[in-house]
Amino acid sequence: MAPAEPHAIPFRAKGDIPTFAEEREGWKGYIEWEKYPEKKKQVEEIMKRYDFPDPPEFQLVPLPDTNPILTGERWKQYHYATGLGHLVDTSWKYVLKEKSADMIHVLQFPYNGEPPRDRLVSTEITPNPDFFVRNHGGIPEIDPAAYTLDISGLVNNPKRLTLADLQNEELFPRQTNVVSLQCSGTRRIEQIHEYPGDGDELINAPWGEGAIGTARWTGVSLKKVIKYCGGLKDGAMHLEFFGADTYFKKGKVYNYVVSVPWRKVKVNEVLLAWEMNGEPLPKIHGFPLRAVCFGYIGARSVKWLYEIRAITDPTEAPVQRKEYLYYTPQVGKQNAKYSNGFSIQDMPVSSAIMSPLNMQHVIHDGKIELKGWAYSGGGHWPIRVEVSGDGGSIWYEVPWENLSTKYYYAWRLWHMELPVDAEGWLEICVRCWDNALNTQPTFVRSAWNWDLHVTSSAHRLKIYSINRSRPATAARLKLLEEKGIDIVPITKPLEFDLETDEEYEAAMNQQRGREPEE
């Protein structure tokens, strides 16, 4: 996909464009909404004035062959209408500055992007520029000297902490973990391709297999911070995270807010991180501070974190209550509610083949090299990876030597020489077993859900196998080479005769003709 100019839909203001003051000195692009119901109301009224463009249809028709794939015109216009248009430009600036030039821009704004498939599995630790990004709003630019984190709600001693406080090793022991983060949208294109679902370009963007990445994160365990604040009050069971990004949903505005249970925090599985692979967090990844929730859906690892509030129940905020829900296959537009889906927290066992690519032709001598990743959330780890060259009938175990390091909270990369005799279209697939003996559903259909989350079925590719160890194939390849004809695209017809009349007649004589003799 060649980079292309997004097709901008003209924005026409209806009435005044408001100016919402930034909340704090040194925090550019941070508008506080949650503390000001009247401002939220004001935005709601503004939003009602507009007839924003429909999200583009990208499921029942082919996906655009452009990069960005989708541009997010509707979300851009939400920002223009509410005086936040500058965030659109700021965010794209950081994409160009902080991310690899060849990212697949799944959605331009809010930015959602993933790296090229082959490169993602070339290193156990994902370089920062290649790490997928799934933002829900614009990127706030926060001066670290002006940064603070509020610990509030049902804690015994609420506090405001500076970055220096958090980094003070006399107050808090430093913690470093190798952790994979994964968007619940990973591999969504497989669900879209088979059975389209809720077609929201932002909520349900068409991700490939690259919405996962692994980094070495450094920060402090949230548990220690809560302890430093005197611990929780009775009844506090959840911790609500507030991100400085602005988030729109169904005509209303919010900050990005989710929550995680205290049980998760208590086992030191929630890190407040300022370092990603030994470097300060990139702006696009939440600088100066973000949550990293091990083994959870990425949506809980809030970026630009400015407040943590102890509460009794999971947050009512829409990202938690109304999104990232997992429905049974009979739920859809005709009956979906928020209470009939369950909330995605721990991520299940999953895997993907990242090389070769789907629909690729592979010329080989009886073995095809496969590469990919395998992951399990919730503190489980991939203990076995299996691949199949026949759609899942015969499975081969990937030798343990071909799996990368075991971590409690990270993926394992794998590679395998799969014995392949057959030619033509083959269905190559992979499945992983984790240490709790969980494995993956067999088909996309087995795990289809209306919001198209968590495509965790065995990952399948179609590849066109050309086995050069077969004499007839070797002869054809040699002939093509002599004639200077490339075998791809395989669909392109050959212009020469496939057999001479003499060869044909000799073969037919051996078969004793096309039809019975008596």
Place this chain on the structure above:
Amino acid sequence: MAPAEPHAIPFRAKGDIPTFAEEREGWKGYIEWEKYPEKKKQVEEIMKRYDFPDPPEFQLVPLPDTNPILTGERWKQYHYATGLGHLVDTSWKYVLKEKSADMIHVLQFPYNGEPPRDRLVSTEITPNPDFFVRNHGGIPEIDPAAYTLDISGLVNNPKRLTLADLQNEELFPRQTNVVSLQCSGTRRIEQIHEYPGDGDELINAPWGEGAIGTARWTGVSLKKVIKYCGGLKDGAMHLEFFGADTYFKKGKVYNYVVSVPWRKVKVNEVLLAWEMNGEPLPKIHGFPLRAVCFGYIGARSVKWLYEIRAITDPTEAPVQRKEYLYYTPQVGKQNAKYSNGFSIQDMPVSSAIMSPLNMQHVIHDGKIELKGWAYSGGGHWPIRVEVSGDGGSIWYEVPWENLSTKYYYAWRLWHMELPVDAEGWLEICVRCWDNALNTQPTFVRSAWNWDLHVTSSAHRLKIYSINRSRPATAARLKLLEEKGIDIVPITKPLEFDLETDEEYEAAMNQQRGREPEE
């Protein structure tokens, strides 16, 4: 698909454009090639001068959303280069004159077209304007008074017969049969969609389920004509049919030539027909005379038939020897020959669902109306049709009252109220059993072949089921109606809240929260 102007690729002559004389007075557009090797050679030399446009890629990329779907620029240019460009215009003129205005033009030239799905199964006998057309070249315009048919080769008394001779009931008894003709490309889009193959726009055009039709044909049995010519000489085992259309293949020119075995003719299963549903053959369907080979692939039912030659072996002509071959799935570009595919003659048992349409949403009250066709070639007839709403696990028999008339050589239409409780994406499928207990392969993959012929696997549709007899669904549909929101496209997100906070909290209290209490 809206009619669209074909995207013409400019043609630039290289050297002189020849003028090939028409063979006979009163036969416009008929150039005889088979009797003049020197003319064939001349065309071969001309063709070598040109670098004709590649056939468009239409398999690895989405099919054009236009009508004509494909335009055949390369074939048009073959005709321009050889002085036959007028055939391009003549042929399109007859499409507009003789075919329904809403035909799906699969390929503009040579013309390949099929009718809209629902209408095709509304009548047991297909009206002539709706009958699919699969032409291999331009349309010759033959004056019936000037028309003759030569019976030649290994017959005891070779003869030239006029149309009047053939229609003379004192010479030949008249024969009328209800016969389905089917292109081996029927339902090819399913193979293309799953596993692309040889991508030739003419040879392997992207047909839907409508490349089949049923007519009442009137003419004489070829057996009687051969008898009238004194019968066959010893060793004659096949009859070669010559069509007046011009056919190009791999840089060479031919008339359209195939053959059928004498065994087939001997049982009165080959008709020389001048009437289609009580009317003279339309020009586009072979006026004034064509072959109709019962139960065979349509390719043998030669149009504009001008000669029948008795021979010892199947014809060497490319349509017979090099096309309409059925390969095993491991044969493809890397190893396909002509002798390692078998020649398609008798058509197998097959069927299709023509309503609802693939990817359609269906609102129902527990039953979905299905309609379609079922067919078996080789003199077999559909004896049972079964449908499934779950991808082929549970099958329901279509009641015999819901099947149209049994014929030895024609399809049966069927309809069925399929009980459907489930909602969401369902895989509806159909299979037919014929009187010899043959049934269809289960999946497209089960019968994939490089040239993408005879897609005879159980026909599958994805439909999105919305069961109004369920209270939650009825309530949602009512709400949508009140709000004036159409439920389609189903992928379009709903802008209103799916549940109030109060409803959500009440439901969650009943579930005792999102997480365990202890």
